[in-house]
Amino acid sequence: MKIKTSFVFFSFLGIIGIAFFVSQFNPFHGDEPNPRKDAALIQAILQGMNRLHFKPKQIDDAFSKQVYQLYLKDIDSGKRFFTRSDIDQMKGFEKMLDDEAQNGTFKFFDLSVSLMDKAVAKTQGWYREILAQPLDFGKNEMLETDGKKLEWAKNDEELRARWEKWMKYEVLYRINDELDKQEKPEFKGEKKSFEQIEKEQREKVLDTYDKWFKRMQKTDRTRRLEIYLNAITNVFDPHSGYFSPREKENFDIQMSGKLEGIGARLQSDGEKTSVTEIVPGGPAWKQGDLQPKDVIMKVAQGDSDLESLDVMGWDIDDVVSKIRGSKGTRVTLTIQKPDGSEKVITITRDVVIMEEGFAKSLILSETAKQGRVGYIYLPKFYADFTPQGLTSCAADVADEIEKLKRENVNGVILDLRGNGGGSLRDVVQMSGLFIEEGPIVQVKNRTRRPEIMSDNDPRVQWGGPLVVMVNGFSASAS
Incomplete structure (x- = not known):
């Protein structure tokens, strides 16, 4: 084998x-x-x-x-x-x-x-x-x-x-x-x-x-x-x-903030798998028939429900694995509405972006003493480990800094509370946003000399007042 x-x-x-x-x-x-x-x-x-x-x-x-x-x-x-x-x-x-x-x-x-x-x-x-x-x-x-x-x-x-x-x-x-x-x-x-x-x-x-x-x-x-x-x-x-292959897939989704599927969050009570949320902009949101509180009864691949699998009583991970699939493919769901009626719907899978895990920024209330303060929340150091590498928290934080600069902020708060770490590559790149250049971290394995990972870009994205917030759940890269 x-x-x-x-x-x-x-x-x-x-x-x-x-x-x-x-x-x-x-x-x-x-x-x-x-x-x-x-x-x-x-x-x-x-x-x-x-x-x-x-x-x-x-x-x-x-x-x-x-x-x-x-x-x-x-x-x-x-x-x-x-x-x-x-x-x-x-x-x-x-x-x-x-x-x-x-x-x-x-x-x-x-x-x-x-x-x-x-x-x-x-x-x-x-x-x-x-x-x-x-x-x-x-x-x-x-x-x-x-x-x-x-x-x-x-x-x-x-x-x-x-x-x-x-x-x-x-x-x-x-x-x-x-x-x-x-x-x-x-x-x-x-x-x-x-x-x-x-x-x-x-x-x-x-x-x-x-x-x-x-x-x-x-x-x-x-x-x-x-x-x-x-x-x-x-x-x-x-x-x-x-x-396992399933855990690896979930890890990639967690780190990249994207998946290929229909864009619906599910929960299970042990017997039934129901919809809790429709991801805005996702395939299910665009199709329109699937709604929160709907129960997933059967799942079939393609446009027909003739080969449907009855998923009542299934483990939620098994239900999810049948609903996820490659972009452009179709999945047919038999659902039960809250009023007891049943409906068969077909959804074309696509890339779903889980934006709640990405960097976000806002302007805190302006005061005469502090001026305008920008706030950036980063829940994890996410990255796309596929060859395409479409997702990067370092690039997203750079974008958020530019937005705040256009708002003429006087200082920036970077909130890393609860951030358990993530992509080391992005950590180095993000650190470089705040310094001219220089060493960031040293990495050593058992066969080679220590490798110094540095910021070699002399440009500084933000050189003004900076506060980094951490707590007991901030770890590693944080």
């Missing part, structure tokens, strides 16, 4: 990480285990990480133990599903995962999936049973919510007792909120008894957990494998990870 491997370097969360993704020619279909594909995938990841990572790891028993611990933390961090008996079954693989990865075998992973499926079915029965009756809050009990401080439950009896405490905690937390609302002077409704509130909140917790468990039960093997593969890459460092 031919494997194409690719790497994206990005500067999120304080360091340069590696986003590794693999695409296959002649790909296998379906979600059944495919030993050849899985073996090729994990071996390609190991080879790629050891070839390109700044500090490669020795693939040995110590590496295996780290993967084992990270993976268990990822799938059951709160120790709410596995018992000591389950852990004992998996413990034998603790020092074997290096061999499994190098040999392309997945006995440990398959065992963990089987044990988790059984645990989910078992614990679902428990919480439903617990929430079926009024809860007893008369006992003096303590719940440890930090999984790191807990041991694995010795048996099912101990684990069920934890679940009973969790359910009490979830319900009691909501009861207190409702009682607090009733005690506020502005409360105008009819006050309910503790028993009424307890019943209502118990039903809400049941609904919340039913939805959570339904999502878990619908998680396919491919997505579970992503968690396992990311445990492997995270041993190298927490900022390097594996992207």
Whole structure:
């Protein structure tokens, strides 16, 4: 099987990480285990990480133990599903995962999936049973919510007792909120008894957990494998990870602010996928029939609904993957309107621009002391990583500065609050907007001398007063 491997370097969360993704020619279909594909995938990841990572790891028993611990933390961090008996079954693989990865075998992973499926079915029965009756809050009990401080439950009896405490905690937390609302002077409704509130909140917790468990039960093997593969890459460092083709597509959309599709935002309640927003200027907006609150019932490729796929009950990511497609192609949707009527519509896909993620500017209120102050908001350092490279936050910020200069502003505020980083190339280019020239950042890999990334353009886009706003969520490039 031919494997194409690719790497994206990005500067999120304080360091340069590696986003590794693999695409296959002649790909296998379906979600059944495919030993050849899985073996090729994990071996390609190991080879790629050891070839390109700044500090490669020795693939040995110590590496295996780290993967084992990270993976268990990822799938059951709160120790709410596995018992000591389950852990004992998996413990034998603790020092074997290096061999499994190098040999392309997945006995440990398959065992963990089987044990988790059984645990989910078992614990679902428990919480439903617990929430079926009024809860007893008369006992003096303590719940440890930090999984790191807990041991694995010795048996099912101990684990069920934890679940009973969790359910009490979830319900009691909501009861207190409702009682607090009733005690506020502005409360105008009819006050309910503790028993009424307890019943209502118990039903809400049941609904919340039913939805959570339904999502878990619908998680396919491919997505579970992503968690396992990311445990492997995270041993190298927490900022390097594996992207499935779907995750890579979503990453590109997030970074470039554009996609090819119909321009509709969707949400799912577990059973139905509905429209929450139509992107102005997008294909669905131009076509006109699709509206917020419409439910997507069926999806077909092309102009006819004869080959429609019933998507009711589907995972929202699967629905989205069927609706997205190349520019110029058509998708036919069977939708249900809020009044219950059904309609079949065909939309021609096009490039959709997600402008809310782009740089924006405005003029703050003018004061005699400060004059006119320009404000630029940059939510992330976005960029288009395709060869066309049509999107660049550096170019957009330069445009916003020019707009503000035409308004004769006396100072500029660049707001990077909540900006977690992004394209290192654009960071360097944007820094050059505010200085004449000089070094911006130094980058080093394990095989070459440090590379100094500099601004070599002597022009200064803005040389006046500048304030840069950051907060605890501003990271890396910010």
